Amino acid sequence: MFLIVSDKQKQLTDLVVVLRKLIKMPFIFSIACFEAKRRQKLRDLRRSRHLRCNTSxxxxxxxxxxxxxxxxxxxxxxxxxxxxxxxxxxxxxxxxxxxxxxxxxxxxxxxxxxxxxxxxxxxxxxxxxxxxxxxxxxxxxxxxGDGISLHMDNHQVQQSHDYFLAKFQLPRIFACVDGTHFRILKPVQNHFVFYNSKGFYSMNAMVLCNYNMEILAIDATHPGSCNDSFIWNYSSAKEYLSKNFNDKFVLADSGYALETFVLTPYKSAEIGTHQHRFNVKHSEALQIMGRTIGELKSRFRCLQRTLTYQPIFCCQIINVCCALHNICRRRNVPIGENIGFVDHQDTETTENEFEETEFEETEDTECPLRDEIALAIPH
Structure with missing residues (x-):
């Protein structure tokens, strides 16, 4: 039995087939676009890997x-x-x-x-x-280990003595010490001890530098709430210097205690006196510390930003940057950009601390060696 199909029915069937294909076309077009994008990403990835492998x-x-x-x-x-x-x-x-x-x-x-x-x-x-x-x-x-070291030979010690004596009339100066804050994210545990008096979370690091702006010691293990003198008093650097360099001096600001090997400025020194002349020379010499920290943070800008890691790892980053800073100083490597960095927070705090200390009614701790140095400074 034969099925006879008229021309009209055949045309209608063809039309239905065409319509069905048209309905499916947007879906097919979307799939084609997705596949094209996927292939482009693969090509970009291969190109990226090729560049990375062949471009040093x-x-x-x-x-x-x-x-x-x-x-x-x-x-x-x-x-x-x-x-x-x-x-x-x-x-x-x-x-x-x-x-x-x-x-x-x-x-x-x-x-x-x-x-x-x-x-x-x-x-x-x-x-x-x-x-x-x-x-x-x-x-x-x-x-x-080799990049940051307090061990200095006699020639290096003599160079330091000659520099501070010739430029600031301060004899037997070995190094300068100060503290600086490095911002970190709010830690998960014990976050309150990392919140400093300046209003942010940080690691407070003790930095000891020489006349050539090389970092001799760094202790970045303490949270931001610890003050500079506390970190210094419990540091291995202080213990080492007190035993091996007791006949030499470390310069420190008024936030530190006056000791037999630590020279701090006089409190309430009147203008025109030998105490005031000593304070002026002391302040000028201690600027080396600020320039050292400034160059460290200018060279490695991660230290200007917030370190987004756990405190222990942040300490490791700071240590590595200090070692690299010393290597660059010894090799005379330029920073790459002539842009300085001033830690206004640190400067502000130091000035405020000095002002508060200046108006204290307590007398200075007697130190004949400091008086002898101050009296020897020419008018």
Missing amino acids: VLSMSDERFVKSFRIDKHTFKMILEKVKLHLRASSTLSHSTQLAAVMRYLATGCHQWVVAKDHHINVGRSTFGKIIHRFIPLMQNLLC
């Missing part, structure tokens, strides 16, 4: 390299040679790229977009988190 950070110009990482290529290679002996080989990221990502963060304090947008690095945020937690403790162990 060392191919950058010397000027741009220092500006980007705050260290020169020779210092970068030296650090790389040390750390790669303790790292496993990676199939995706070279040790050079990983170190560059860490140095870029230390230089800028930004790991979200600065590190990710640089095609020499191009490391995602989650990947960078793993890298920095692997590199910072390793760099602390490898760099801080």
Whole structure:
């Protein structure tokens, strides 16, 4: 039995088929667009990996390299040679790229977009988190031992004595000490002890520097609520200096106690007296401490920003930055940008503390050595 289909019925059937295809087209078009975007992302990812594998950070110009990482290529290679002996080989990221990502963060304090947008690095945020937690403790162990040290030979000690005597008429000066705050996020545990008198969460670090603005000792283990003199009194640096350099002096501001090896300014010194002349010279000499901290924070901008890690890890970051600062000072590496940094919070507090101390009714602790130095300063 044959089924006879008229021309009209055939046309109607064809029309239905066409309509069904038209209905499905938007869905098919959406799938096609999604697939095109997916393939483009894969191509971009492959290109990114190709650039990362075939473009070394060392191919950058010397000027741009220092500006980007705050260290020169020779210092970068030296650090790389040390750390790669303790790292496993990676199939995706070279040790050079990983170190560059860490140095870029230390230089800028930004790991979200600065590190990710640089095609020499191009490391995602989650990947960078793993890298920095692997590199910072390793760099602390490898760099801080030799990079930060109180041990000085006789020639270095004599250089320090000659510098302070010639420039400020202050004899037998070995170093300067002061404290500075580094901002951190509100810690999960015991957050109240990290809240300082300036109104933010921080680590309060004791810094000891020499005449050449090199950091001799750093103690960043104390929370922001601790004052400078407390940290100094319980530091290993003070214990070491009291035993080995008792015939030499450390300069400190009025927030510290006057001791046999710690010179602080006179309280309530009248203008024109030998006490006032001593205070003026003392203040001028202690500015080295401010310049040292300023250069440290200018070179490694992460220390100007809020450190977004746990306090123990923040301490490690600070230690690494101090060691790198010393290496750069010894190698005469420029900062890369002629932009200074002044810690107004620290300056403000120091001035206020001095004003409060200046109007105290208590007398100065007697110190014949300080009086002898003050009387020897020419008019």
